[in-house]
Amino acid sequence: MICFFWWMILLGKSSVQLLAQEMAEMETHMDIGVSTIDITPDHPIRLAGYGAREKKPSEGIIHQLNAKALAFGRDDQGPSILITVDLVGIPAIITAKVTKRITEQTGIEASHLVICASHTHGGPEVGNLLNILQYRGDTFSDSLLKLEELVEISRYTERLTDQLVAVALSSLADREPALVFWGQGRMGFAKNRRTEGGPVDQSFPLMKITDPTGNLKAILVNYACHGTTLGGDVNQIHGDWMGEAQLMIESNHPGVVAMVAIGCGADANPYPRGKMEHLRLHAQEVADNVEQLLTSKLHPIIQPPSGKIKWINLPFAHVPSVPELIAQTEDKTVRGYYARLALDRIARGQDIPKTLSYPVQTWTFGNEMAMVNLAGEVVVDYSQRLKKEIGADKLWINAYANDVPCYIASCRVIREGGYEAESSMYYYDKPSPFAEEIEELIINTVHELLPPSF
Structure with a gap:
């Protein structure tokens, strides 16, 4: 303590003030890196999401698709990376491959990606x-996709893994001191698609990243709503309201990277829907809410996330027996088609799984905010x-995270069917x-x- 006292005298008043200012700035700044990469297919490809869509490859592009990454924290803090992708889902096998390569190159573990x-x-x-x-409906065939379609999907997923690794590493290389804030607004275009007037989550959390000068x-x-504004009659590549909203936000703020994640919106559709004008309408609501939140009082975040993950x-x-599956093949719906696939696996010596391995991940930004990342x-x-039990004022929930194996229904929804x-x-x-x-x-x-x- 005495040594520190004499050290301050030797430094002089102005030097001590400068040191104190630098220390204060270090406490409020967080190293942040941002990166983006175009993941739009370079050839026509079968699109995911609608069984009613025509059985043929895509026909043109409405939106370019992107993967975007945010890297949080210095190396000595244990950095974390959040990636958004303009896709219907991310399979666990791709997440595992990306995580393995990033861990090997940087030491970042699965809990922090x-x-x-x-x-x-x-x-x-x-x-x-x-x-x-x-x-293919009640006249379904047992054949696989056409060879050229399988090849194109396989090529795309292989390339996607490389692109996700590249965008993650690029965001780490881009890290610089930044200021981070968050807050929540509300939006209203999501409607419960199971029950008229049923529950929806209208919260609209936003994270704002600036350089030290603002x-x-x-x-x-983040918003909890399906990406189904455009229907299965549209066979063009597009990012739906989420892709259009990113373009609007980036147009309003040139040079800024806009990212969209989705909350617990599995039973919510955008309304109205079906036309390009509806897509633009929803995107405009997102962009308008962003502008309102950017000018409001947001909460500072000064600590990078501490991550945990558990499978x-x-x-x-119920896992059906072989006799049950044989009987189920008479069903002309997709239930019967699944039974045929299951019997094929059993004949090859494979088991039908009794459980699903499911990742639950949490990121806590000090005591300022908890981010829960749920698969599916x-x-x-x-x-x-979760908002009732933990508190909505400090909670951000991302669904469709790390894996999209299926719908994750609640006890209520399971009972309703x-x-x-x-x-x-x-x-x-x-x-x-x-x-x-x-x-x-x-x-x-x-x-x-x-x-x-929390």
């Missing part, structure tokens, strides 16, 4: 929903429950609906991973 899909229904198939592409560098937003096993309600198409009940709980599972190559207990398993895991301050 998240890939969030926008869930556009105008992006290429990447392996989540091949059953939708193959199933110049805007990047914006990350849990979600049980299916998560229904709104999870958001409502319908597309999200049952028939969608066969499109996603799953043997049955989930057991009702999955809601408690997921919610309890989120609580387990979050620190007591």
Whole structure:
């Protein structure tokens, strides 16, 4: 203490003030890197999302598709990377490959990497929903996709892995001191598609990144709504309202990178929908809300995220036996098509899984905000429950994160049945609906991973 006292005297008053100022700035600044890469297919390719879409490759481009990355924190803090992709989903196998390569090159572990899909229904198939592409209604064929279609999908997914690694590493290389803020607004174009007037999450969280002088560098937003403004009659590559919103935000702020993630909107559709004018209408609402939030009082974030991840096993309600599958093949819906695929696997010596390996991830930015990253198409009940139990004022929830294996229905939705709980599972190559207990398993895991301050 005495040595420090004499050191300050030797430095002089002005030097001490400068040192104090620099130390204060270090406490409020966070190293942030931003990067983007074009992931638009360079050839026609089958698009994912709609079973009713014509069974042929894409025909033109409305929006370029992108992957964008935010890197948080210095090397000595243990950096984290958040990637958004303009795709219907991200398969776990791609996330695992990307994570392995990034870990090998940087030491960043899976808990500190998240890939969030926008869930556009105008992006290429990447392996989540091949059953939708193959199933052809009550006259379905047992044949695979055409060889040229399989080749193009395989080439695209292989290239995508390289691109996601590249954009992540580029964001790390771009890191510079920055200021980070967050806040929440509200939007209103999402409507519950299961029940008229049913629950939706209208919250609109925003993260703002500027350089130390306040110049805007990047914006990350989130809304819980499907990317289904344009229907299956549109066979052109597009990013739906999420892609259009990114373009509008970046047009309003040249040089800024805009990123969109999706919340628990598995049972919510945009309204109105079906036309390009509706897509622009929703994107404009997003862009307008961004402008309002940018000029409002936002909460500073001064610590990079501390990440945790845990894989849990979600049980299916019932795994059919071989006799049951044989009988199920008479079903002319996708349920019968799944039974044929399951019997083929069994004949090859493979087992039908009884559970789904499911990642739950949390990022805590000090005590300022908790970000929960959930895999799959998560229904709104999870958001409502977590915000009630943890507090909506400090919670940000990304669904479609790290994997999109299927819909993640709640206990209520499973009991009600319908597309999200049952028939969608066969499109996603799953043997049955989930057991009702999955809601408690997921919610309890989120609580387990979050620190007591939340």
